[in-house]
Each structure stands twice: as structure tokens, then as C-alpha cells.
Amino acid sequence: MYEKPKLTYSTLIKQHLDILKNLQYKSGLFAASSKEVDTGYDKSWLRDNFYECLAFEVIGDWDTVEKTYTAILKIFLKHEYKIDHAIKKKPQHKHEYIHARFHPETFDEFWEDWGNKQNDSIGAILFNIGRLVRHHKRKVLKNADHIRIINKLVMYLDSIEYWCDEDSGMWEEDEEVHASSVGACLAGLKKINTLPEIKVPQHMIDNGTQALKDLLPRESNRKFVDLALLSLIFPYDIVTKRQRDEILKNVEYLLLRKRGVVRYKNDHYYNKNPDGYSEEAEWCFGLSWLAIIYQRMGNLKKAEFFLEKMIGTVTQRGVPELYFSNTKIPNQNVPLGWAESLFIVALYYMNEKIIVKN
DSSP, X not given: OOOSOOSOHHHHHHHHHHHHHTTBOTTXXXXXXXXXXXXXXXXXXXXXXXXXXXXXXXXXXXXXXXXXXXHHHHHHHHTHHHHHHHHHSOOOSGGGSOOSEEOTTTOOBOXXXXXXXXXXXXXXXXXXXHXXXXXXXXXXXXXXXXXXXXXXXXXXXXXXXXXXXXXXXXXXXXXXXXXXXXXXXXXXXXXXXXXXXXXXXXXXXXXXXXXXXXXXXXXXXXXXXXXXXXXXXXXXXXXXXXXXXXXXXXXXXXXXXXXXXXXXXXXXXXXXXXXXXXXXXXXXXXXXXXXHHHHHHTOHHHHHHHHHHHHTTOBTTBOOSEEOTTXXXXXXXXXXXXXXXXXXXXXXXXXXXXXXXX
């Protein structure tokens, strides 16, 4: 692990862009982690690809971004029959939902029974396509097929009634209504609705807005606070100032640790305690996430604090997914693609602030 580095932020950006680029397949999709790991993270997740592209967006590498989103649109078109079925009749079983994980070269689904109801992943893709086209003037929607499938994704979210649909959420676990999923879909619909070719019924915005208001500041009925709530602040910017401040207060007070942020209290995933209690794994990218949020709020002192903590978690192979509680031992998912990307975004924003200040 690095000591407090003497490397400049710009040097770190270049190093970690190289690491992240190595996770991309020829198809344009990114692996979740190293292509050689045996944890299943050599596969491609929609959500991970959304976050992995954020690093290339901030540096202006639009070729990489557009290549990835072209591949994502090909996935939806390949499985259009499934989307049509879900629009015609609300899905009753998990396998009827759009999957969140695909083979990075064939674009096939993986059919294992797992937490594949992840509505936030659809919201994330709609959000960024809307943002890329509207704000960055990128020609992501290149033909009638692309316009058609995006409109169908909107109809899909209407059919499943995303505002009250129990999904597995960002962490692919218990099915319940998650604020982070509702917020992602709401943000996606609002952003894609700015495109004249896409039609979003008003009731979808209204129902999502009310549902999110009713859920917050909780993540769900069972979870008071969750790392996933940070997504509602960045990148989605879908909460009020009061809601933002409450989420940050709860995350920092209840979930912040030395080498990361735990996802939620009593998280069993890589929990060091054999009973799965009170020794939750510390997720590194939580530190980058907090740094980005405080940078955007103009609180550079706190942003630098979290970024320096984040730098202290980096290994020679890159940013790990997590560390076992109160240890210097990462799990085997190194580098984690979206952890790399959020780290690059945090470094880039801080580097820009330093340049402007000087």
C-alpha cells in the first residue's frame, strides 16, 4: 500500500486511467474487475459500466464513452423481445426483468438465480444517455433503433411501476423498495425527458418524486442508512439540500471507517466476524464518493481529507473493492472498475481546484 504519496494528482490520474482502460473489452464493455479474477467480476454490469465511464467523461475521452454506450444499446436491442414482454405484462418473476449483468463479448444474460432485479441500473443508463446527448452534445442515439429502444426502456419502468417495485438494489441483495433505485430511475427519466424524441409520461415523474420523498432519509424499510444513498447526491443530484445534508451526516456518523465506508450496518458480504455481525467490510470507493460530493459543495477541506484517506487505500495493483474490517487486507477484487473511476473523478476535480487556486 502506498504511504501518503509524493505523486501529484495528475500523475495518479494517468496511472489509474491506464488501470481502468485495461478492464475494457474489445466490445466496448468494461469488466467489473480484472479479467483474470475467479470471483465472477470478469463479467460486465450495466451499473459498473455507467460508473466506469465517468472517469473518461471528466477527461473528455468521448471515443471510449461512446464505444461503451454503443455496446450497451446493443445489449438492449438484443434483448428487446424481453423488454416487449415486460411492457405487455408486468413481470412476476425475477428472470422476466432486464438483467443487470451480461457477457462482455456476446451480450448474453447470465441465468443464475441471483439478485438481478436492479432497477437503478436502467435509471443510470437513461440518466447518462440524456446527459451525454443534452449537455455534452454527444451523438449517442445514432439511429431509429436507438430511439425506439430508449422509449421502450421508459415504458418498461412504467410497467414495473419502479416507484413501488421491490428490487435488489445496488448491492444485489434483499428485495424491497430502495430509495437509491427509485432515485436513479427518477433522475434517469427526468434527464432523458429533455430529449425531444423520448416521451416520459408525467405520472412517472410525479409518482417517483413522491415515493422518494416518502422513503428519505431511509434507504428502505429495513435500512436506515446505506452507502448507496450517496448516488442520489452524485451523480444524480436528485435530492434537496436538506436531504443531502441528512444523508451525509448519517453516512459519516454511522458508516465511515478508516479504509472506506461500510455499505450498511451488519453487512454480511466479506464480514470478518463468522457471525456476520459488526465487522462489516470497508468499501474504498466510499471515500472517493465523499470527496467528490464535498468538492462539488465547495468544501475543499473535507474533500481533501477524504481524498487523502482514499489515496491511503490504494495498492500497487489499483483500488480494491474493499478491506476486511479493521485490517490492511483487501479482498481479491483488485482493481474494482468503478472504484478506479470514482477515484479518478475525485483526483481530477481536486486537481482542477488546485490549478484554479494557483
